[in-house]
Amino acid sequence: MSDDTAGQQRPANPEIAGLAHDIRMACMRVARQVRLDSATEVPTHHLSALARLAEAPGTAGDLAERERVSAPSMTKTIAALVEGGLVQRQTDSADRRVTFLAPTIRGQRLIAAERASRDDWMAQRLTDMPARDRATLARAADLLGQVVSG
Amino acid sequence: MSDDTAGQQRPANPEIAGLAHDIRMACMRVARQVRLDSATEVPTHHLSALARLAEAPGTAGDLAERERVSAPSMTKTIAALVEGGLVQRQTDSADRRVTFLAPTIRGQRLIAAERASRDDWMAQRLTDMPARDRATLARAADLLGQVVSG
């Protein structure tokens, strides 16, 4: 975190290196499986943008930055979401260049349903698990949160 | 939030439902962060196909099925990988409709480098962690493996 950021001169500790690989692969496989098993009619990136707006409504520029896509790309995504009745535009009266975006009721319902579907995928697999293992996973979820944010 | 509207049979246990959400989000965030932070010049789906071939060489049809894309789509991906010197074709002498695919030395090196880069991303974050927390994550990685395969 201090100086050279690019290279991989890192850990020198083979145990940590192996653990890093195992955790990364486990997370990526879970993410992939969730994505593939819960495929809906709405494209992934549409859902992603919609979920962002459900967290916090904002402008097109904000959304493009938060989703890490270009502004023209976000323009198209927004157009599709508005077309589909999932997002509504509202021009800012103070600065009329700006357009605020927020999910419609239907958009909110779609996000909630999608989230529930994906959570169910995981929940059904957790119910068969010993309570002690679930406790381990609960700790791990917290630790992984630190990994990402830290 | 999100009680009904899902159409799924809920777990009925709110503790497990909450845990399912936390674990899923943690995994998806880790996967996303790894993907964004370790972006290379080679497109993601090329790397993905190449990694499959590094695990186990096979035919174009196999690869399309394993990657869950159409045959024509895989044809293009393979063409790009061969063009880039990362994969080599070899016609089956027994059935000349079939083409075997395998990574070249350069392809193997690229996959190894990519994997190392991504693992380093995680390893750097693990080194600052108490050993007990690493042990928790090691257990969790194993449990998440069961979640995906079971």
Add this chain to the structure above:
DNA sequence: TATTGTTATACTCTATAACTATA
């Protein structure tokens, strides 16, 4: 002149359908 968002254009990935060559 700077900023917000859109349009213009081009490239890539994807899919279905039609084709080639083998079997």
Add this chain to the structure above:
DNA sequence: TATAGTTATAGAGTATAACAATA
């Protein structure tokens, strides 16, 4: 006739560059 793979064509997502409207 069936199968493995490719080519033809079209649709969708992405990007950069150029533009319009507003500040």
